[in-house]
Amino acid sequence: MSxxxxxxxxxxxREARQVAEAAREQxxxxxxxxxxxxxxxxxxxxIHPHPLPADEDAQRGExxxxxxxxxxxxxxxxxxxEREAKIPDETINGLKELGALGMKIDRKYGGLGLTQVYxxxxxxxxxxxxxxxxxxxxxxxxxxxxxxxxxxxxxEQRDAFLPRCARTDISAFLLTExxxxxxxxxxxxxxxxxxxxxxxxxxxxxxxxxxxxDLLVVMARVPKSEGHKGGITxxxxxxxxxxxxxxxxxxxxxxxxxxxxxxxxxxxxxPAAHRIGPEGAGLKIALTTLNTGRLSLPAMCVGAGxxxxxxxxxxxxxxxxxxxxxxxxEAVGTKISFxxxxxxxxxxxxxxxxxxxxxxxxxxxxxxxxxxxxxSEMAWLMADELVQxxxxxxxxxAESLAARGERAVPAEQILRDLRINRIFEGSTEIMHLLIAxxxxxxxxxxxGDLIDPDKSLADKAKAGxxxxxxxxRWLPKLVAGPxxxxxxxxEFHPAGHADxxxxxxxxxxASRKLARSTFYAMSRWQGRMETKQGxxxxxxxxxxxxxxxxxxxxxxELLRTTEEYGRExxxxxxxxxxxxxxRADELFDRLWTxxxxxxxxxxxxxxxxxxxxxxxxxxxxxxxGPWIADATPGPSKRENVHRPIR
Numbered sequence: 001m002s003x004x005x006x007x008x009x010x011x012x013x014r015e016a017r018q019v020a021e022a023a024r025e026q027x028x029x030x031x032x033x034x035x036x037x038x039x040x041x042x043x044x045x046x047i048h049p050h051p052l053p054a055d056e057d058a059q060r061g062e063x064x065x066x067x068x069x070x071x072x073x074x075x076x077x078x079x080x081x082e083r084e085a086k087i088p089d090e091t092i093n094g095l096k097e098l099g100a101l102g103m104k105i106d107r108k109y110g111g112l113g114l115t116q117v118y119x120x121x122x123x124x125x126x127x128x129x130x131x132x133x134x135x136x137x138x139x140x141x142x143x144x145x146x147x148x149x150x151x152x153x154x155x156e157q158r159d160a161f162l163p164r165c166a167r168t169d170i171s172a173f174l175l176t177e178x179x180x181x182x183x184x185x186x187x188x189x190x191x192x193x194x195x196x197x198x199x200x201x202x203x204x205x206x207x208x209x210x211x212x213x214d215l216l217v218v219m220a221r222v223p224k225s226e227g228h229k230g231g232i233t234x235x236x237x238x239x240x241x242x243x244x245x246x247x248x249x250x251x252x253x254x255x256x257x258x259x260x261x262x263x264x265x266x267x268x269x270x271p272a273a274h275r276i277g278p279e280g281a282g283l284k285i286a287l288t289t290l291n292t293g294r295l296s297l298p299a300m301c302v303g304a305g306x307x308x309x310x311x312x313x314x315x316x317x318x319x320x321x322x323x324x325x326x327x328x329x330e331a332v333g334t335k336i337s338f339x340x341x342x343x344x345x346x347x348x349x350x351x352x353x354x355x356x357x358x359x360x361x362x363x364x365x366x367x368x369x370x371x372x373x374x375x376s377e378m379a380w381l382m383a384d385e386l387v388q389x390x391x392x393x394x395x396x397x398a399e400s401l402a403a404r405g406e407r408a409v410p411a412e413q414i415l416r417d418l419r420i421n422r423i424f425e426g427s428t429e430i431m432h433l434l435i436a437x438x439x440x441x442x443x444x445x446x447x448g449d450l451i452d453p454d455k456s457l458a459d460k461a462k463a464g465x466x467x468x469x470x471x472x473r474w475l476p477k478l479v480a481g482p483x484x485x486x487x488x489x490x491e492f493h494p495a496g497h498a499d500x501x502x503x504x505x506x507x508x509x510a511s512r513k514l515a516r517s518t519f520y521a522m523s524r525w526q527g528r529m530e531t532k533q534g535x536x537x538x539x540x541x542x543x544x545x546x547x548x549x550x551x552x553x554x555x556x557e558l559l560r561t562t563e564e565y566g567r568e569x570x571x572x573x574x575x576x577x578x579x580x581x582x583r584a585d586e587l588f589d590r591l592w593t594x595x596x597x598x599x600x601x602x603x604x605x606x607x608x609x610x611x612x613x614x615x616x617x618x619x620x621x622x623x624x625g626p627w628i629a630d631a632t633p634g635p636s637k638r639e640n641v642h643r644p645i646r
Contacts, residue, residue, distance in 0.1 A: 040515030231280025298375030
């Protein structure tokens with residue numbers, strides 16, 4: 001193991017991976033449907049019959065949703081938030097009075113104690129009214145102070161902070177720095193022990209809610225010293241502490257009401273009693289918090305999908321071209337079908353993952369990550385298709401549409417607002433790597449030493465024997481399975497409904513094919529496997545399609561037995577699975593037929609200047625200044641724009 005990287009210092013790829021590896025959960029104490037899927041084992045018994053919330057939880061959840069819907073319809077002015085790039089204080093205070101800050105906080109601390117299922121339904125609802133509002137509530141509860149304290153805080157910390165978070169205080173999560181994104185090994189913010197306190201120094205970037213926050217979760221590096229283990233550590237920090245300065249309120253292409261800033265810490269004293277967990281556990285706390293926290297983003301993506309479907313339906317029925325509504329022209333109709341089918345599947349993925357989180361019988365770290373990845377990518381595509389369906393009106397702002405007498409439909413805004421979800425809380429590229437690491441965990445557990453260049457020949461020999469036993473048992477099971485039997489999953493083909501059993505047989509066969517492909521790649525590339533990011537991304541995307549298909553079928557069967565629109569649910573699940581199978585088959589083909597190696601050569605040429613001639617003939621309108629702002633610790637030289645809402 002290498003020495004601990006110094007803050008802000010250059011670290012090797014291997015050192016960065018070691019830091020990330022040390023922070024991830026090492027054990028699988030509970031079953032995981034998605035993990036089994038990547039291993040070629042289609043464990044439908046883990047998700048079917050579809051789990052359901054308890055009656056009391058559902059009643060309380062529905063009652064709150066009714067209140068929240070009334071608030072969103074009568075008290076939220078989305079056009080004003082977009083126009084002024086700010087959420088009015090009275091709107092935030094109204095949400096506080098409603099208890100929306102405490103949706104996920106236990107009732108004994110003054111919260112509403114909603115389940116994950118109803119918390120996500122609430123986020124989908126409020127996010128449809130204003131994505132900026134959804135982001136504020138999500139950042140506060142999913143990754144802000146409440147969740148890490150619920151999982152890792154002391155009783156004293158919960159008693160002190162959770163009642164505040166439930167009703168009055170907004171929280172924020174501060175990890176990213178100007179030169180540190182998804183590579184926390186280079187974290188530069190320091191927390192130096194000093195008596196019963198820690199002294200914080202550093203700069204944090206993109207602090208969602210940071211401009212208006214009352215409480216902050218801050219990740220900082222504690223230097224190793226006598227009596228101090230050191231490492232990345234989590235702290236609860238009062239936002240009005242001396243030495244805390246919000247230096248800038250950032251502006252973005254979307255989410256214009258987002259209170260996101262740059263926060264500087266200069267000699268900020270934080271009581272040791274405000275440290276969350278032990279020293280060095282900060283990154284593990286952050287990643288564990290995100291395991292369920294990531295479900296908030298697909299919740300708002302589901303809300304966006306529902307809105308896109310509503311607008312596409314209403315507009316395409318009203319707008320006529322060449323003698324009939326544009327919906328009945330195939331070029332437009334296929335887009336509407338995609339939006340409808342995908343919205344159904346996203347809601348299925350979200351509800352299934354959320355209910356599994358509530359039941360706590362399964363480990364859902366992969367499911368939540370897949371939901372975030374798939375939701376953010378597919379919602380963006382749906383919004384893009386809506387803009388295309390609306391044509392020129394899709395590109396025109398809602399304000400401009402209203403000014404000339406047409407319905408103010410913010411299609412271009414939803415496209416801008418959704419774009420950040422492919423970056424928030426782990427970019428698509430990082431999610432691919434994170435999920436891939438978990439998906440191949442079983443292989444690395446038995447064969448990791450075999451492909452580790454730092455291991456001795458003796459260690460490799462032991463690993464070889466261990467791996468041989470595992471693969472001798474595992475590989476034969478990938479040859480055949482229920483997916484090859486025509487009557488498998490027959491309960492998913494009830495009389496008078498679309499046939500979903502064939503889709504589940506496809507998932508079972510594809511799961512085994514996916515596992516075989518992963519094994520072949522590990523055998524081929526061994527230790528270089530981690531560098532094959534294109535291949536790993538496609539493996540994960542195939543798994544996401546298979547998970548979504550499974551969730552869609554299970555949800556359709558649930559709705560068949562509980563709702564009057566079960567037949568229609570089966571139709572939507574059927575068309576979604578047909579679309580998903582086409583995408584999955586294409587991804588399977590691209591595992592081995594792609595331009596990854598050639599792309600790498602071109603990139604080397606681009607960076608080396610070989611193709612600089614291609615950039616001639618333009619002007620660059622970019623301003624002057626460094627690519628990355630200076631984040632040298634020290635006192636702030638700027639006005640504090642922090643503005644707590646009371």
